Amino acid sequence: MDSEDEMNYDEEEEDSQEEDSNDEDFVDIAMEPEPSTASDSRETEDFQYEVLTADKIVHVMVECIKEVNAVVQIPATITRILLNHFRWDKEKLMERYYDGDQDSLFSEAHVVSPYRKDPRQKRSTRGSTSASTSESMCEICCLVIPHTDMAGLECGHKFCFQCWTDYLTSKIINEGMGQTISCAAYGCDILVDDVTVMDLIKDAKVRLKYQHLITNSFVECNRLLRWCPAPDCGHVIKVKHYDVKPVRCTCGHTFCFACGENWHDPVKCIWLKRWIKKCDDDSETSNWIAANTKECPKCHVIIEKDGGCNHMVCKNQNCKADFCWVCLGPWEPHGSSWYNCNKFDEDEAKKARDSQEKSRCQLQRYLFYCNRYMNHMQSLKFENKLYQAVKLKMEEMQQHSMSWIEVQFLKVAVDVLCSCRQTLMYTYVFAFYLSKNNQSIIFEDNQKDLEHATEQLSEYLERDITSELLVDIKQKVQDKYRYCESRRKVLLDHVHEGYERDTWDYQDGL
Template identity: 30%
Template sequence: MNWVDDDEDAAGYFSNNSIDSDDGHCYGIDDNDDNNNNDEANKPSEKRYTVLAESDIQHRQNEQISHITSLFSVSNAEAIVLLCHYKWDSSRLLDQWFDDEESIQNKVGLLAKGNVKKSKSSKNKRYSCEICFEEKLLAKQVCSANCNDHYYCITCWKSYISTSINESGLGSLTLRCPEPKCPAIVGQDMISKLTSKKDEKKYLQYFIRSYVESRVNIKWCPSPGCDRAVELEHGGTGEYDVTCDCSLSFCWNCGEDCHRPLECKIVLDWIVKNNSEAENTMWILAYTKPCPKCKRHIEKNHGCSHMTCSAPCRYEFCWLCLGDWMNHSGCNRYTQTEEKQRTLARQSIIRYTHYYERWASNHKSMQKAIQDLHNLQTIQLPELSDRVSVPVTQLEFIVESWKQIIECRRVLKWTYAYGFFMPEHEDVKKKFFEYLQGEAELGLERLHHCAEIEMSKKLLGDDGEIKAEFGDFGKFRAELIKLTKVTGTYFENLVTGLENGLSEVVSSEVPPVDDPSDVLSKRIFGQLMI
């Protein structure tokens, strides 16, 4: 940026020492128990992703800006232009910069070196704004980008920059001189000096976004209002389920809710099916018939088979045979014209409804469990601790059981989408899948009943007040811990089997699974099936 008067350059948008924060939190692929030793918890293979707050991102940006500034002997504003152009890839910038520095400068819009020096007569010189055409402007009333050639009044510059920030989004980071043929970049120092606080804040958000959205291994948390990003560590093995600091768990790959053991494609297909108009079309086909004359679909809402199409058609016909009512003499003879299609349509709707209802029911149960866990942690645990004289830390088994319920509800929910898309001809695989799913579901219902109903009966009164005695508490504790462990094993085996495509238990020689004591069941569940 070049000002005609003697004002100094605006300070860089970020000072190198403006951010002082710790790195984001790292998580492993599994939630380890508190008793796990530190060596196991700190294995490099378990470090899969990092949650980054805005301050962490700014810290990284400032480190790169400082590095480029010192290495290239350029200003902060020029380093920002270079890094934004190269999508924050310092290595690629370094390689190309030392090969042809001048070419890189011209390509990114850093055309001029240094500020314009005023001549002795500059104080008396008058300028014309090339946007609003106002004339006889003083030197302090105009400025230019680093082209040192095109001068515009401060008012027009402010409007130009503000419009870019509010309408161009990330494009404002590479804003050029208003002169159409001039490639000179408008640096962040100039933008910082000429924008309002509101626009400056937006520009900062775009600046932070440029770092995240240029990295293939960093994505924003999809939770509304969350300003954190998640960085997937290099060397990840395809386990994409992550949990942000805002407590939202999601699939890093597709941005949807965690859906292990399903692949992202199946999840997206299921979501599209739930949101599409295809099911409405199937309903129309199954429960309506087209008017023989105008072809509009009509729903039968009276007992009589005499149908009259709505205006302006007004055609009268028989609902059963679609024949002209004026010439209708009976339609008791059986025909197969469209009845097969309607039967298939009804069966398709019934099948879809079966899977969707159970998917939605488990989703609702999962949301309710999340609320119950929040109430437990904030209200009930401290009261229970006082009642049975046990530290809150020793009541974590209740929290763990509810976390297990939430996770199992999530898995069970997605197994119904998995079942919906299973090929019908794979009869053996389908039967065995349904058996595994059913056993896991029964185990989950026992655990959920114990944590919800039994806890209310044994530890809480009808009004929600704590009524537990230590003896009742001990029995409840043993029962809940056992069910939590058993249910977790059921679901881990179910997930493992589905992720492997049930390849270990399905082959052309395997008979259908009808008996829970089947040897294949024991191969899956081991000691749980004795």
């Protein structure tokens, strides 16, 4: 076999690849990249996982095939199809392999049993061939072709090279199929293995696409693997045990391992999924909410928001009203215990329900939560600007005899601000699906406290910091972000406790 025909995942490593004359072991030699550099092991909240590069994924796949092969001893290419059939669960495959009827296992996975005596026997029952001649007719193009120019699978169906190539190319390029391409013969469900594909396909573009499809289905099928969802990242997270936990890729993106969305504690994956679908369906509404301009509630001048802080001061010199960007109410009472910027008034809504149609009340409720959710999301985007501003401040402080280490608290403060905003954002998704009970009232109080503390930290970092004396800043900022962190922890612990004790009731039909 020519080294160019091998399934290479990295062009530069082509020459260093191990050569092996045994074609049966195609997967082993062809799909195995260079022994990979140490993978990136990580851990968050006692959750162990690795970040894998594209090369390393192939390595993991080959290792998995080898492990099974060491026990079952069938061609590697069949092992790959079997493993894929069991969603790369080795134990499940082994169990079925030794416990049950192997013939039915092979047919279920659409492969010909490697133990079948003379698999080409079947061929002789077909009319188009004669054992005495060295030529036969390709049933696709109807040309009579020497056997040496024909190819087929274990099922015995043979076609000319050109027809195979056209068929496979169309499946790979047009239909995006990799693991699940079946034999070209009508009604035959035997799967085409990777050796056959790579032997027949010469076009580099098609080969590369096929390789991508194979690795992709390996990752997609495997419960312990997930692609990093960041655009153009290409890394894969590999976990020891499947769980709903945050993972951080080497590219810096943190996401939920279970669903791939941004880490969304305290709301559960299923509710978030529902919420995202709802927002997509109502994109007109959410786009309108996400707009960065509103009218001043007092003088009606158009105000544009240019930072994450929600305490607005009207730019109109004759007005200068202080108001809350989210509810457009006066800012001043936002810190008082009686003021509820975060609580949807279900009682008011119930009264309204008697006089208005139900759908309008539901829309009101949705707008309330969507507004707050979108608002924290928007603020989170603005915090990138804040990192820049804080960086300048840190440089300034270093010029005033503070060391690099001493000024790091400012960056930590923005980190805390961002994680609080992210938590708050998802608390509104959680709250949207929540029914009122004693625990939900405690939750809303926790949410209000965290929101209030977060807005204070935000305001402090965005405005006050420039006017304060350098020496006074550190203690104040540290006190504020520590308080925010503690409020965030209280809120999350309370929600998790509720999950454990099953104290949360959910609204139906939203």
